Amino acid sequence: MTDTREAGGQGSTPAGTQVFGELLGNRDIRQVFGQMLTGVGRRDRRVVVLDCQTAIPTMAITFAHAIPERFLDLAVAEQNAVSFAAGLARVGFTAILPLFACFVTRRALDQIYTQVAYPALNVKVCGLYAGLTSPNTGATHQMLQDVAIMRSLPHVTVVEPADAIELSQALPAAVAHHGPVYFRMVRGDLGGPCPRVSPDGYEFRIGRATLLREGRDITLIGSGLMVSRCLQAAETLAREGVSADVINVSTLKPLDQALIPERARRTGAVVTAENHTVLGGLGGAVAELLGEASPVPLRRVGVRDRFGESAPLKDLLPEYGLTAEAVVDAAHEALAAKDRSRGR
Amino acid sequence: MPGKIPVPADVDTLQWLCRQFRRDLLDLTLHSGTGTSHIGGELSVVEILAVLFFHALRLDPTQPEWEGRDRFILSKGHASAAMYVAMAWRGFFPRERLFDSFNRLHGILQEHVNLETPGAEIPTGSLGMGLSAGAGMAWGCRYLAEHEAARPCGVYVVLSDGDCTEGQTWEAAMAASHFSLDNLIAIVDDNQRLVTGPTGQVMRLEPLDGKWESFGWHVQQVDGHDVVEIRQAVDVARRAETAPGRPRVILARTLKGKGVSFMEGNDAWHAGHLSEEQHRAALKELEG
Numbered sequence: 001m002t003d004t005r006e007a008g009g010q011g012s013t014p015a016g017t018q019v020f021g022e023l024l025g026n027r028d029i030r031q032v033f034g035q036m037l038t039g040v041g042r043r044d045r046r047v048v049v050l051d052c053q054t055a056i057p058t059m060a061i062t063f064a065h066a067i068p069e070r071f072l073d074l075a076v077a078e079q080n081a082v083s084f085a086a087g088l089a090r091v092g093f094t095a096i097l098p099l100f101a102c103f104v105t106r107r108a109l110d111q112i113y114t115q116v117a118y119p120a121l122n123v124k125v126c127g128l129y130a131g132l133t134s135p136n137t138g139a140t141h142q143m144l145q146d147v148a149i150m151r152s153l154p155h156v157t158v159v160e161p162a163d164a165i166e167l168s169q170a171l172p173a174a175v176a177h178h179g180p181v182y183f184r185m186v187r188g189d190l191g192g193p194c195p196r197v198s199p200d201g202y203e204f205r206i207g208r209a210t211l212l213r214e215g216r217d218i219t220l221i222g223s224g225l226m227v228s229r230c231l232q233a234a235e236t237l238a239r240e241g242v243s244a245d246v247i248n249v250s251t252l253k254p255l256d257q258a259l260i261p262e263r264a265r266r267t268g269a270v271v272t273a274e275n276h277t278v279l280g281g282l283g284g285a286v287a288e289l290l291g292e293a294s295p296v297p298l299r300r301v302g303v304r305d306r307f308g309e310s311a312p313l314k315d316l317l318p319e320y321g322l323t324a325e326a327v328v329d330a331a332h333e334a335l336a337a338k339d340r341s342r343g344r
Numbered sequence: 345m346p347g348k349i350p351v352p353a354d355v356d357t358l359q360w361l362c363r364q365f366r367r368d369l370l371d372l373t374l375h376s377g378t379g380t381s382h383i384g385g386e387l388s389v390v391e392i393l394a395v396l397f398f399h400a401l402r403l404d405p406t407q408p409e410w411e412g413r414d415r416f417i418l419s420k421g422h423a424s425a426a427m428y429v430a431m432a433w434r435g436f437f438p439r440e441r442l443f444d445s446f447n448r449l450h451g452i453l454q455e456h457v458n459l460e461t462p463g464a465e466i467p468t469g470s471l472g473m474g475l476s477a478g479a480g481m482a483w484g485c486r487y488l489a490e491h492e493a494a495r496p497c498g499v500y501v502v503l504s505d506g507d508c509t510e511g512q513t514w515e516a517a518m519a520a521s522h523f524s525l526d527n528l529i530a531i532v533d534d535n536q537r538l539v540t541g542p543t544g545q546v547m548r549l550e551p552l553d554g555k556w557e558s559f560g561w562h563v564q565q566v567d568g569h570d571v572v573e574i575r576q577a578v579d580v581a582r583r584a585e586t587a588p589g590r591p592r593v594i595l596a597r598t599l600k601g602k603g604v605s606f607m608e609g610n611d612a613w614h615a616g617h618l619s620e621e622q623h624r625a626a627l628k629e630l631e632g
Binding site for chain 2: 045069070072074075080082083086088089090091092095114119121
């Protein structure tokens, strides 16, 4: 947890998540996911988990071992799995699909659109190994467009937790929320891409972004694994005399329409950072919101309209600009633009 | 009169209903907000829907969401109008809606079904999705019967030959068989024609019975315009002892555009606009 404290998290595990305290200290947040999935299944006997041969890497297998009678392995057939889940939801189940983000949101998009989003059924589509965090599989598996796709669908709520604490609250919240949810998660065992960022006493609520650090000069807005990079960038900027906000946007839809424009107005410059293409994801969503509500100089950090590749994550993240340094550089640009716009 | 027909209906009533359905489909197309419907595939599925809604399905039109109901999915969603006609006659909503709500802004009857229609189970329209959703419902209903003492329900899915060219249908066929969903009954409205021509020329489906059999399904074949044959096959399919642990399929050989000579087997009538003159001529044939 050393890196966690450096990233801004302090103190002990928040109340309400203490039961998972041991797991929250684990660097592999997939274990937290498997455990939380099992937890929601134990609490609600109408929860069913559907798998397409990814239960071992996603650790949904934990649920399969604990509650085999409500675990369905549909083999490598994502389109069938999504429509099957919709059928289950229509007869009263909460259907959870913990699949790889690439296969569920690309291959089964038509099924999600027609039979989950359109009828607003109670299906939780979980896209795991999202963004670049499928390093050893490369472009075919690196899902860099899922937020853009899923947030464009009516009725769909889009959530991406930034750390294990948030995950431990967001998954039960997504299950309790009636209606379709897209739950995005990175592969969490790779060198701790999601160190703790949530403060003590943190309470996740769908639709609410969190101001993790308050500044005066610029607002850094991150989602998922980039939240910790934004916190690191804020530290670097502080050493330069720049005071930065850091906001964790863990609900990408509906976007927090209060906090984001309010902070943008206050600081006058914004940087977004995401493990996703800069087209249509967090950066796109924030640009849309601020363009109408409170236009300020804005820079987007993320993958710049490229396909990924298979390589170690430690090499991929800098190559594709998903680092604290990239956030700092973007902040410099946004600050310069802000100065220019104010005639300085 | 719609909603007042005793169910299960006798053969004469079923045949009479089919004539009413066809007449209503022609009227619905004439009054459609867009001036169109997928009339060819609607006319081919009429007898199948009459038997399902007036013989097989246990439903309560006054409580469309009754948990103990049998589930019905029209996977060939482009023929939703035919389902609406059957539902109106069964009493789910006033028959007038067929002529003032179809393809109209804020109407409850969309060209492809959605949940605004009372009694509808799930949207379809992009082909190939209905059997998967039906398999999910069949699994769920069986689970609820076994674990929560719910009433055992049957799930009926009507597919087109076009549905059978979608890969997802075969994913669902495999899964339904693997999970031993013997409460799942598929009926293929095999009108032998895709949009541009006969299935045999566009994409060969035969041997369709062999395909379903090889996926582990119990297969029956019927004349899809003979209500007696369809009724008998449905009765066989819904008996548990027919083929324990195996899903059932009824392959119904039909004719696209059935009942209107200038539409029968004519690809121009997959979907289309019906002029008043054509409407009159078609009605005359039905009454003739």
